[in-house]
Amino acid sequence: MATHITIDPITRIEGHLRIDVDVENGRVTKAWSSGQMWRGVELILLGRDPRDAWTIAQRICGVCTTVHAIASVRAVENALQLEVPLNAQYIRNLIILAHAVHDHIVHFYHLSALDWVDVTQALQADPEKAAQLGESLSSWRLNNRHELRAVQEKLARFVNGGQLGIFTNGYWGHPAMKLPPEVNLLAVAHYLQALEVQRKANKIVSILGSKTPHIQNLAVGGVANPIATNAQSVLTLERLMAVKSFIDELDDFIKNVYLIDVAVVGAFYADWTRYGKGITNYLCVPEIPLDTKGKNFALPGGYIEGGDLSAFKAITSFDDTFWSKGVEESVKHSWYEYSVAKPLHPHRGETKPKYTDFQADGKYSWLKSPTFYGKPAQVGPLSNVLAMYAAGHPPTRDYAHKVLNLASKLAGTAIGLDALHSTIGRHAARAIRCAVLVDQLADQWHRLIENIGKGDLKTFNPPSFPKGEVAGVGFHEAPRGVLSHWVVIENGKIKNYQCVVPSTWNACPRNENDEPGPYEASLLGNPVADPARPLEVLRTVHSFDPCIACAIHLTDRQSATAVRVRVV
Numbered sequence: 001m002a003t004h005i006t007i008d009p010i011t012r013i014e015g016h017l018r019i020d021v022d023v024e025n026g027r028v029t030k031a032w033s034s035g036q037m038w039r040g041v042e043l044i045l046l047g048r049d050p051r052d053a054w055t056i057a058q059r060i061c062g063v064c065t066t067v068h069a070i071a072s073v074r075a076v077e078n079a080l081q082l083e084v085p086l087n088a089q090y091i092r093n094l095i096i097l098a099h100a101v102h103d104h105i106v107h108f109y110h111l112s113a114l115d116w117v118d119v120t121q122a123l124q125a126d127p128e129k130a131a132q133l134g135e136s137l138s139s140w141r142l143n144n145r146h147e148l149r150a151v152q153e154k155l156a157r158f159v160n161g162g163q164l165g166i167f168t169n170g171y172w173g174h175p176a177m178k179l180p181p182e183v184n185l186l187a188v189a190h191y192l193q194a195l196e197v198q199r200k201a202n203k204i205v206s207i208l209g210s211k212t213p214h215i216q217n218l219a220v221g222g223v224a225n226p227i228a229t230n231a232q233s234v235l236t237l238e239r240l241m242a243v244k245s246f247i248d249e250l251d252d253f254i255k256n257v258y259l260i261d262v263a264v265v266g267a268f269y270a271d272w273t274r275y276g277k278g279i280t281n282y283l284c285v286p287e288i289p290l291d292t293k294g295k296n297f298a299l300p301g302g303y304i305e306g307g308d309l310s311a312f313k314a315i316t317s318f319d320d321t322f323w324s325k326g327v328e329e330s331v332k333h334s335w336y337e338y339s340v341a342k343p344l345h346p347h348r349g350e351t352k353p354k355y356t357d358f359q360a361d362g363k364y365s366w367l368k369s370p371t372f373y374g375k376p377a378q379v380g381p382l383s384n385v386l387a388m389y390a391a392g393h394p395p396t397r398d399y400a401h402k403v404l405n406l407a408s409k410l411a412g413t414a415i416g417l418d419a420l421h422s423t424i425g426r427h428a429a430r431a432i433r434c435a436v437l438v439d440q441l442a443d444q445w446h447r448l449i450e451n452i453g454k455g456d457l458k459t460f461n462p463p464s465f466p467k468g469e470v471a472g473v474g475f476h477e478a479p480r481g482v483l484s485h486w487v488v489i490e491n492g493k494i495k496n497y498q499c500v501v502p503s504t505w506n507a508c509p510r511n512e513n514d515e516p517g518p519y520e521a522s523l524l525g526n527p528v529a530d531p532a533r534p535l536e537v538l539r540t541v542h543s544f545d546p547c548i549a550c551a552i553h554l555t556d557r558q559s560a561t562a563v564r565v566r567v568v
Helices: 050-060 065-080 086-115 119-124 127-137 145-160 181-209 237-268 270-274 381-390 394-411 423-453 502-507 518-523 535-542
Strands: 003-008 017-024 027-035 287-289 297-299 301-304 313-315 327-330 369-372 469-478 481-490 493-500 564-567
Touching: 003 535, 017 518, 017 535, 027 502, 027 518, 050 065, 050 481, 050 493, 065 086, 065 469, 065 481, 086 181, 086 237, 086 287, 086 423, 086 535, 119 145, 119 181, 127 145, 127 181, 145 181, 181 237, 237 270, 237 394, 237 423, 270 423, 297 423, 301 381, 327 493, 381 394, 381 423, 381 481, 394 423, 481 502, 493 502, 502 518, 518 535
Parallel strands: none
Antiparallel strands: 003 017, 003 564, 017 027, 287 297, 301 313, 327 369, 469 481, 481 493
16 A cells, blocks of 8 residues: 655745655655645736846746846847847856856755755764865865864754754654765765855855846846946956956865765765656756857757757757747646647747646646657756767766766766766766856856957847837756746737746646656655655755745744655
């Protein structure tokens, strides 16, 4: 007889994802992914000036704000076929890259590492041995015994005082935890250090975007950053030099801590390369435009069907019809209704809520079900890394081999590229992508400086709206995967607006053909040692970095309960 488990909420950053699983003989046999909140931002945008859309659209989320702003202005620019000045592209790229680096660091250390690290076991570690291990793996300056002893003492004060604080509600002592005490201590130290490091990336976004979250510098046609060398009220060389110093600090941490930690965790949890594979149709888009028209990109993107890297098909530009014609959304299992009984392309998409309560065989989620040419697709860093690897992108290949070779050495067994098709593989891919992105941060900074040095200070091209109807799509390879905004403009006003976001692709319910979405498919066969403490389910879902509606945080001040698990 199956045991039914409901985990609601399942995310650490916001609380609107519910996961249900059936477990038989210690394995997941069926899964449901349910988005539990509807916000209707797409309806708010109807009838508005397209130039204002990005300021509203980025309020979709309180964490992924920048990405929605970028996708929105790109959608309107695409509809108008409006070119963007090089300086504006470089400034946008720097914001995009800094935001993504921040997101990846926070995800691994602060949102998912505690699925693998037993914080309380760090108290049993020998700081001297932990330091020796850390120093043997990298040159990170804070892997010394003095730092690690101080971290252990701080942790002991938390535990002895009964105040675990940020480490509350972990599954400490769970049988699925495998790291030795010294590795746990290193991981806790890096968790705390990452709290400081991630601020450097956010400072870059703040300097260039005026604030964060919810940047203020974008405009349809470019950015609102005047460039000058002799005025403090605009984007000066002094500010750009501060940006460069933050890039250097991020580079040090990512390459000497993040990449190493992922390889170490992967080595001790090599068995988790067998779990979480799920959907192997991988979709991503090119990113970091290097020209004014969005036809030349620093990072490749495309589609891989069935996990076959040799079948990679590139998506080459903002106008690529292979991309724009392939996307549809179904609401067969979603709390919406369409005027027609079939999936719709986003330009013809409808947002008509129809709530029915949770129906296991009917409608059970506020998320629609996207497909690419009729098939479900996984998006995110794993899709992006596999596509860039298939496209022959040298930095991606170099960092992938570095992580896999170190994990293989530590595990004492070969861990190849195929291991990335897994729960632990998604973490490795995110670290690989983060290293690629921090290199791009430095490159885009140099490109901006060189272009300014040529005397080009232009940052904006004014838009012009034609009579009649035009449509466009803006895509962005966001930290969690492909994000796209689809706009239809009629006589200068928004006629239709649809957002197809990464967590819609991954966390979606079953589609028109009743095929499970990526979360649901990845959970099948997952082990569950203790149904009352389903840590293994959290591991696989968290590996996608779910973000359903990140503006809302849930707190129970009476019981301090962060997650409720119901076992039937």
